[in-house]
Amino acid sequence: MVSASCVRMAQMNPQTQRIDNRTAESDTWHRTAKVIELIGNSKESFEDAVQNALHDASGTIRHISGAEVIRSSVKCEEGKILEYRVDLRVAFGIERESPE
Numbered sequence: 001m002v003s004a005s006c007v008r009m010a011q012m013n014p015q016t017q018r019i020d021n022r023t024a025e026s027d028t029w030h031r032t033a034k035v036i037e038l039i040g041n042s043k044e045s046f047e048d049a050v051q052n053a054l055h056d057a058s059g060t061i062r063h064i065s066g067a068e069v070i071r072s073s074v075k076c077e078e079g080k081i082l083e084y085r086v087d088l089r090v091a092f093g094i095e096r097e098s099p100e
């Protein structure tokens with residue numbers, strides 16, 4: 001499971017201009033989330049593959065609030081790992097025109 005750092009990473013995105021209205025009772029901006037699936041890759045580790053996918057996604061998706069690693073695998077040649085791969089489900093809030 002990915003730590004809360006993915007939320008902080010989305011907050012650091014320069015495209016994110018929304019005021020942080022989260023409270024101790026509710027640590028998300030949204031009441032409805034959309035979930036997409038991504039595949040991340042790294043030559044270093046599974047964790048880097050997750051971070052790469054979240055970093056790339058945060059370039060076009062705002063308010064990423066969570067991620068779930070569905071599957072992890074490796075690309076091998078002659079018994080040597082060449083690439084780490086992770087399939088992720090990434091959740092992010094649906095923005096509304098006016099708060100309700």
